[in-house]
Amino acid sequence: MPVVLLERLPLPSLRTYVTVSVLLTSCAIYYAHLAQNVALGRISDPSSTQTNTDGAPKTPPTWPKTSEGYFYDKIAILIGEGWCVWALINMAYCCLILVGKLIQRIVFGKLRVSEQQHVKDKFLNFMFYKFIFIFGVMNVQNMDEVLLWCTWFSVLCLLHLLTQLCKDRFEYLSFSPTIPLSHHVKVLVLLAVIQTNCAFLLLLSVFVGYVYAGINIFAFMAAECILLMTKSMYVIVRYAIHLWDMNHEGVWENRAIYVYYAELIFELATLSIDFCHHLHMLLWGHIFLSMASLVICMQLRYLFHDFQRRIRRHKNYLRVVSSMEARFAMATKEELEDNNDDCAICWEGMDTARKLPCGHLFHSACLRSWLEQDTSCPTCRMNLSDPSERTTQAPVTGDINGNEPRPDAQNNDLQNQMTNHFFHFDGSRYVSWLPSFSVEVTHTQILGNGLDVNLAPIHTSQLDNMARQVQEVFPTVPLSSVVDDLRMTHSVELTIENIIEGRVTIPPAGFPSRTHQSLLTTPASATTPPPGGAVPVPMGSGSVPVLPSQGVNLLPSLGGAAMAADETRENGADLMDGHDGLNEPGARNLLLFGDSKEEPSAMYGHRFSKSAAERETMLGRRKEHMLEQARRRFASRQLSQGCVDDNSTSYASLDHQENLYPSLNVDSAIRFTSAHVPGSEASDGQQDIANSIRERAYLAAQRRMRHN
Amino acid sequence: MAGSALKRLMAEYKQLTLNPPEGIVAGPVDEENFFEWEALITGPEETCFEGGVFAAKLTFPSDYPLSPPKMKFTCDIFHPNIYSDGRVCISILHAPGDDPMGYESSAERWSPVQSVEKILLSVVSMLAEPNDESAANVDAAKTWRDNRARFNEIAHQTVRKSLGL
Numbered sequence: 001m002p003v004v005l006l007e008r009l010p011l012p013s014l015r016t017y018v019t020v021s022v023l024l025t026s027c028a029i030y031y032a033h034l035a036q037n038v039a040l041g042r043i044s045d046p047s048s049t050q051t052n053t054d055g056a057p058k059t060p061p062t063w064p065k066t067s068e069g070y071f072y073d074k075i076a077i078l079i080g081e082g083w084c085v086w087a088l089i090n091m092a093y094c095c096l097i098l099v100g101k102l103i104q105r106i107v108f109g110k111l112r113v114s115e116q117q118h119v120k121d122k123f124l125n126f127m128f129y130k131f132i133f134i135f136g137v138m139n140v141q142n143m144d145e146v147l148l149w150c151t152w153f154s155v156l157c158l159l160h161l162l163t164q165l166c167k168d169r170f171e172y173l174s175f176s177p178t179i180p181l182s183h184h185v186k187v188l189v190l191l192a193v194i195q196t197n198c199a200f201l202l203l204l205s206v207f208v209g210y211v212y213a214g215i216n217i218f219a220f221m222a223a224e225c226i227l228l229m230t231k232s233m234y235v236i237v238r239y240a241i242h243l244w245d246m247n248h249e250g251v252w253e254n255r256a257i258y259v260y261y262a263e264l265i266f267e268l269a270t271l272s273i274d275f276c277h278h279l280h281m282l283l284w285g286h287i288f289l290s291m292a293s294l295v296i297c298m299q300l301r302y303l304f305h306d307f308q309r310r311i312r313r314h315k316n317y318l319r320v321v322s323s324m325e326a327r328f329a330m331a332t333k334e335e336l337e338d339n340n341d342d343c344a345i346c347w348e349g350m351d352t353a354r355k356l357p358c359g360h361l362f363h364s365a366c367l368r369s370w371l372e373q374d375t376s377c378p379t380c381r382m383n384l385s386d387p388s389e390r391t392t393q394a395p396v397t398g399d400i401n402g403n404e405p406r407p408d409a410q411n412n413d414l415q416n417q418m419t420n421h422f423f424h425f426d427g428s429r430y431v432s433w434l435p436s437f438s439v440e441v442t443h444t445q446i447l448g449n450g451l452d453v454n455l456a457p458i459h460t461s462q463l464d465n466m467a468r469q470v471q472e473v474f475p476t477v478p479l480s481s482v483v484d485d486l487r488m489t490h491s492v493e494l495t496i497e498n499i500i501e502g503r504v505t506i507p508p509a510g511f512p513s514r515t516h517q518s519l520l521t522t523p524a525s526a527t528t529p530p531p532g533g534a535v536p537v538p539m540g541s542g543s544v545p546v547l548p549s550q551g552v553n554l555l556p557s558l559g560g561a562a563m564a565a566d567e568t569r570e571n572g573a574d575l576m577d578g579h580d581g582l583n584e585p586g587a588r589n590l591l592l593f594g595d596s597k598e599e600p601s602a603m604y605g606h607r608f609s610k611s612a613a614e615r616e617t618m619l620g621r622r623k624e625h626m627l628e629q630a631r632r633r634f635a636s637r638q639l640s641q642g643c644v645d646d647n648s649t650s651y652a653s654l655d656h657q658e659n660l661y662p663s664l665n666v667d668s669a670i671r672f673t674s675a676h677v678p679g680s681e682a683s684d685g686q687q688d689i690a691n692s693i694r695e696r697a698y699l700a701a702q703r704r705m706r707h708n
Numbered sequence: 709m710a711g712s713a714l715k716r717l718m719a720e721y722k723q724l725t726l727n728p729p730e731g732i733v734a735g736p737v738d739e740e741n742f743f744e745w746e747a748l749i750t751g752p753e754e755t756c757f758e759g760g761v762f763a764a765k766l767t768f769p770s771d772y773p774l775s776p777p778k779m780k781f782t783c784d785i786f787h788p789n790i791y792s793d794g795r796v797c798i799s800i801l802h803a804p805g806d807d808p809m810g811y812e813s814s815a816e817r818w819s820p821v822q823s824v825e826k827i828l829l830s831v832v833s834m835l836a837e838p839n840d841e842s843a844a845n846v847d848a849a850k851t852w853r854d855n856r857a858r859f860n861e862i863a864h865q866t867v868r869k870s871l872g873l
Contacts, residue, residue, distance in 0.1 A: 171770070175743045177714055256712070345773060345820040346712050347719040366712075369774055370820055374804045378819040465816060608722045612739040618725070619735040623748050626733050630750060630761040631871050637759060 014101065021087075021094035028087040032077040036070070039077075089147070093154065100158050107186045108169055115168045122164050126157050129299070133220075136292025137285040155201070156224055159194050163232045166191050170235055174242050178612040184243060191236050198229040216284055223277040227270060234266035256365035260317070267310055275303045320371045324354065328367070331355040344379055345370060358382040466492045470499070713772040717742050720824050732828050734766070743768040746782075747828055751867060752836040756860040760867030764796070764831075766824065776801045776818035779827065783870050786862045788838040788849035797844035800830045 012020075078084040104111065111119070130153045140146050166187050173179050173187070202225040209218020241262065245255050282296050331339070331353040343350050345366035353361040360379045362370075370378055375385040467482045469492045477499055485495045609615045721735050721742075731750030736742050745766040751757030762785055768777040779801055781794035789797050799816035843849030851859045 172741070175714065175770075176740050177718055177742060178739050345716075347716050366820070369771075373774060374819075376804070376819075378821045381819070608725045615721075615725075615735070616737075616739055619733070619737075622728075622733045623746075626731075626748055626750070627761050627871065630759055631873065634759045634867070634871055634873065 014097070018094055018098065021091050024087040025091040028078060028081075028084040029074070031081070031084060032074045035077050035081075036074055039073075092151075096154055096158060100161065103162065103190065104165065107190045108165055111165070112168075112172065115165060115172075118164055118168055119161050122161060123157065126153075126160060129295075130157075132292050132295050133281065136290065136295070137281045139285070152221070155197075156228065159197055159228055160231075162190060163194055163228065163235065166194075166232070167235045170239055170242070177246075184239070188236070188239060191232050191239070194232045195229065195236070198225050198232065201225045202229070216280075219280060220277070223273060223280070227273050227277070230266055230269050230273065234262065234270075237262045237266070254365070256369060264310070264314055268307070271303055271307045271310065275300065275307065278303065317372060321368055324364075324368055324371055328354040328356055330364075331361050335361065356382070356384065466495070470495050713768065713770055714742055716773055717768060724825055729825055729829060731832070732825070734824055734828060743770070743772070745777075745824070747779075747824075749828060749832060749835075751870075752832050755836045756863035757835045757867060760863075760870040762835075762866075762870050764794070766827075773820040773822070775803055776822070777824070777827070779831070783866070785866050785870075786845070786848050786851075786859075787835065788840045788843045788845055788852050789834050790848070791844045792847075795844070796831060796834075797842065798830055798834050798839075800827055 078088060108115075134140055134146065134149050134153075138145075138149070140149060169187055173183060202222060205218055205221030205225060208221065209215060238259070241255065241258055245252055278296050278300050282293060282300065285292070331350075335355060336350060336353060339350075339353075339361050341350075341361075342348055343353065343363045343366055344360070345362055348363070350361060350363060352364065354364050354367050355361050356367075356377050358377050358380050360377055362378070371384070376383055466486050467479055470482045470486070471477070471479060482495060482499075485498055486492075609618060717736075724732075724734055731752075732747065734745055734747035736744060737746045738744070745768070747764045747766055749762045749764060751760035751762065762781055763783050764779055764781045766777045766779050769775040779796040781790060781796065783794075785794070791797060800818060800822060802817045804817050804819070838849070838852055840849040840853055848859070851862070
């Protein structure tokens with residue numbers, strides 16, 4: 001874009017510009033005044049021109065005209081003189097800018113950086129295209145006509161920029177739940193004013209077209225007006241929907257549909273009008289071999305692509321909706337009651353819902369918007385893509401040998417891959433930006449990979465994932481066997497082969513495969529916020545407290561804590577035996593915050609204020625508190641390291657830490673917690689003394705640090 | 709879209725305030741913009757980040773929860789899965805479509821049932837157990853693998869710095 005250069009130009013500040021403009025205009029007026037007087041002198045006393053020029057009488061007694069006539073005379077002189085005209089035009093622009101600035105001040109206040117940037121971009125773009133239009137397409141030669149067009153586009157530009165600002169501001173305001181009504185009213189009033197102005201300009205264009213310039217000019221002018229009108233109308237409609245939604249309690253299920261169709265209609269309307277407008281320019285201007293035509297062609301191409309993209313998206317939308325409606329039935333009343341949970345996507349209650357084959361319920365609208373971008377169940381990742389669509393794709397032998405298949409594709413098409421060892425993934429069928437490719441996987445290749453390449457130690461999270469994939473195919477095989485086999489093979493495919501060929505040892509049916517159970521139920525539990533919230537997740541529970549007997553170490557990279565919570569709830573009893581009252585928040589704080597007497601989360605955590613300001617201050621205070629706590633702990637830890645004779649058992653010393661690091665497993669978690677237990681068991685009196693010692697030590701440590 | 713995102717964020721904020729997970733505080737700094745949060749994360753115990761309080765910025769897209777938020781540490785932190793500018797690289801923050809490292813399974817990635825709380829807990833576990841196979845900060849990954857003592861030392865410095873001591 002040519003705007004890059006322009007941005008580097010040092011523009012004068014508004015204040016200097018206004019001052020210069022005013023000075024220039026007053027100079028012009030003064031000049032006109034002088035000139036008029038000279039002229040008057042000539043009229044009143046034609047014999048003595050000489051005296052008049054240097055005398056310049058201010059109010060000659062023989063004033064021949066009225067003051068109105070005097071004014072018109074002056075205007076005539078101003079227009080007659082070249083530089084005066086420019087000064088006046090400049091002044092007009094100055095006024096326009098001031099008006100714009102004033103409106104911006106009143107309605108929007110200070111502009112945000114992104115808004116400023118948008119306005120600037122929009123302004124430069126607009127200038128560029130209108131310049132092309134005036135001098136390239138219309139090929140205007142006459143100064144008066146140029147002036148008229150410039151005026152027209154300046155007004156339009158101002159309105160365009162204001163609309164852009166309204167749009168940006170609307171998007172910004174919709175990001176916050178606590179905006180006073182007056183803000184909304186201001187923006188809406190401005191939008192209404194823009195609409196009226198557009199209507200007025202449209203009338204003007206009809207008038208101009210009808211009386212002077214003919215149908216083509218009328219079409220050009222009207223297209224601009226209508227474009228602007230649709231744009232501002234779109235913002236108004238979105239605004240109305242948003243305000244209605246905000247003041248509407250509960251879920252408004254059809255909201256998404258309204259928003260979607262509003263967007264679709266307005267976007268298509270804008271694009272088609274713009275397209276016709278540009279096409280008209282190209283055809284009317286007879287400018288096939290010029291720079292202007294090139295620019296317009298580029299613009300046409302861009303608009304056309306946009307249009308196509310939008311239509312494609314809409315087709316995808318329709319396809320998703322129809323397939324969703326055909327394949328996922330609405331949940332019955334009983335099912336809803338059984339489920340008795342909020343929609344996992346929007347966290348709102350469900351009066352109506354759709355049920356997926358895996359049994360998960362979602363709002364229709366939420367599910368639809370998710371399915372538009374992905375074809376798996378949000379909760380359990382079950383593949384939901386239409387089987388009929390997949391079978392229509394003929395398997396093609398692959399040519400991408402070096403590349404790994406996309407993991408999601410691998411996931412989706414695992415079943416296909418199983419039977420014929422090669423699959424074709426046509427991403428654009430699902431989402432337009434996904435690539436299409438096909439991959440051939442032969443048995444020998446896998447073996448080679450498995451034996452030679454993948455010998456590096458495999459990561460637990462990867463193992464977990466691979467195990468999931470295998471279990472999608474063989475839900476009956478217990479997880480522990482799968483994981484064991486995966487440890488050896490390091491490959492999903494090989495393990496599956498092994499299972500098929502019976503090489504995997506499956507323990508007798510009596511074996512309780514609890515990990516397997518909990519692993520599969522994890523996503524379901526993940527959707528529900530833990531009741532009561534007192535989830536006994538010990539801090540630093542990066543590792544899951546899996547019972548060692550189960551022999552599976554899962555890294556909870558996905559919803560790890562939820563898993564942990566789940567496990568802990570299940571195995572709560574076992575853990576509780578080791579450390580009494582781990583479930584109790586107070587006790588937990590004692591364990592975790594070592595020497596803190598206050599209970600941080602109890603103090604600040606259990607209240608959610610209705611007022612935004614209060615929430616902000618509460619949040620700030622909680623943060624401060626946390627930092628303060630951490631500082632204390634840090635200082636006391638430093639201290640316990642420094643003093644050898646101190647009862648360093650209360651704190652994990654550094655070398656102790658080093659030994660455990662990095663395998664943060666259950667054992668270390670237990671050891672860590674139990675290391676703190678003596679402190680909590682101490683009687684009150686002892687604790688007071690201990691606290692005062694620590695307090696003093698803390699101060700000493702701080703002093704020492706300052707010295708350092 | 710922003711309307712439903714706003715409601716959901718409000719619900720999450722409420723839940724995080726009422727039942728905060730240990731060692732985590734998160735919420736919008738300025739309620740004028742509910743789509744930018746700041747989170748404080750305590751370094752997990754028994755790791756080299758123990759005791760540190762790390763500040764991060766979460767930026768939500770307007771179609772949240774359909775797309776994942778972005779997370780960026782605003783304090784210095786030297787970790788294999790955190791870019792040197794603070795951006796966090798974990799699979800839960802990646803949309804099912806994009807796959808910067810080319811190895812993640814879609815099962816680990818973002819889905820609308822994830823939440824801020826789960827992201828932050830995942831980050832805590834990431835701090836505890838770096839994944840040096842998908843290193844965002846190659847330097848850190850190398851140090852972590854080859855020179856653990858040095859890594860711990862650097863981590864200790866960041867902890868100290870994060871506390872403002």
